Amino acid sequence: EVQLVESGGGLVQPGRSLRLSCAASGFSFDDYGMHWVRQAPGKGLEWVSGISWNSGDITYADSVKGRFTISRDNAKNSLYLQMNSLRPEDTALYYCAKDGRRLSFGDYFDSWGQGTLVTVSS
Amino acid sequence: QSALTQPASVSGSPGQSITISCTGTITDVGGYNLVSWYQSHPGKAPKLVIYDVTKRPSGISNRFSGSKSVNTASLTISGLQAEDEADYFCCSYAGYSTLVFGGGTKLTVL
Numbered sequence: 685e686v687q688l689v690e691s692g693g694g695l696v697q698p699g700r701s702l703r704l705s706c707a708a709s710g711f712s713f714d715d716y717g718m719h720w721v722r723q724a725p726g727k728g729l730e731w732v733s734g735i736s737w738n739s740g741d742i743t744y745a746d747s748v749k750g751r752f753t754i755s756r757d758n759a760k761n762s763l764y765l766q767m768n769s770l771r772p773e774d775t776a777l778y779y780c781a782k783d784g785r786r787l788s789f790g791d792y793f794d795s796w797g798q799g800t801l802v803t804v805s806s
Numbered sequence: 807q808s809a810l811t812q813p814a815s816v817s818g819s820p821g822q823s824i825t826i827s828c829t830g831t832i833t834d835v836g837g838y839n840l841v842s843w844y845q846s847h848p849g850k851a852p853k854l855v856i857y858d859v860t861k862r863p864s865g866i867s868n869r870f871s872g873s874k875s876v877n878t879a880s881l882t883i884s885g886l887q888a889e890d891e892a893d894y895f896c897c898s899y900a901g902y903s904t905l906v907f908g909g910g911t912k913l914t915v916l
Contacts, residue, residue, distance in 0.1 A: 719905075728809070728910035729844070729852065729895050734903065743903040784842075784857055791899040792842035794863060796851035 693800030706780030810908035828896030836877035840899035
């Protein structure tokens with residue numbers, strides 16, 4: 685069974701940094717692209733960033749480009765999101781999501797974690 | 807990367823069918839057959855119900871179906887059941903390895 689467990693969320697002041705982690709199990713992690721998707725309180729889903737199975741393809745939403753960095757460690761079956769220069773509008777539940785296609789960047793998510801809450805406020 | 811357009815809410819009675827639309831442009835929905843749909847119940851992780859416009863993942867009821875015409879994708883749920891009440895989000899590949907979601911639609915089963 686696929687399991688994705690996010691951690692690292694919390695309350696942080698504007699302008700500060702936070703690093704999210706996602707521990708994966710139940711599948712061949714190094715065969716699949718991974719993504720971060722967020723949901724602000726009372727709002728819809730927003731794709732944040734994605735990374736291919738071999739880290740060769742990395743992309744970001746315009747709203748976080750230049751501030752967030754996605755990475756992965758296939759030896760540790762882990763996905764990360766380094767978030768710098770945080771803004772109040774980054775406040776959201778951050779989900780880790782698995783690509784539905786093997787050895788591809790992917791265009792849909794077949795498994796999701798439960799999310800970790802990030803609150804940016806002074 | 808503009809969000810895809812979905813109606814804010816739709817409703818239907820048990821047993822009826824409803825359709826949720828998802829409108830984009832030629833750079834996303836219209837340019838690729840790579841639209842997916844997710845069901846989201848409060849407090850739970852989103853769940854994939856349709857991918858590649860029309861395909862159902864294993865375990866998803868055949869009451870869920872997807873289609874696309876030009877720049878608009880649609881999710882149809884037939885034989886509405888109480889447990890279908892949830893938020894539904896569409897998502898499309900938007901080129902250059904990026905993805906875009908719709909704003910979400912709240913489905914109410916009357």
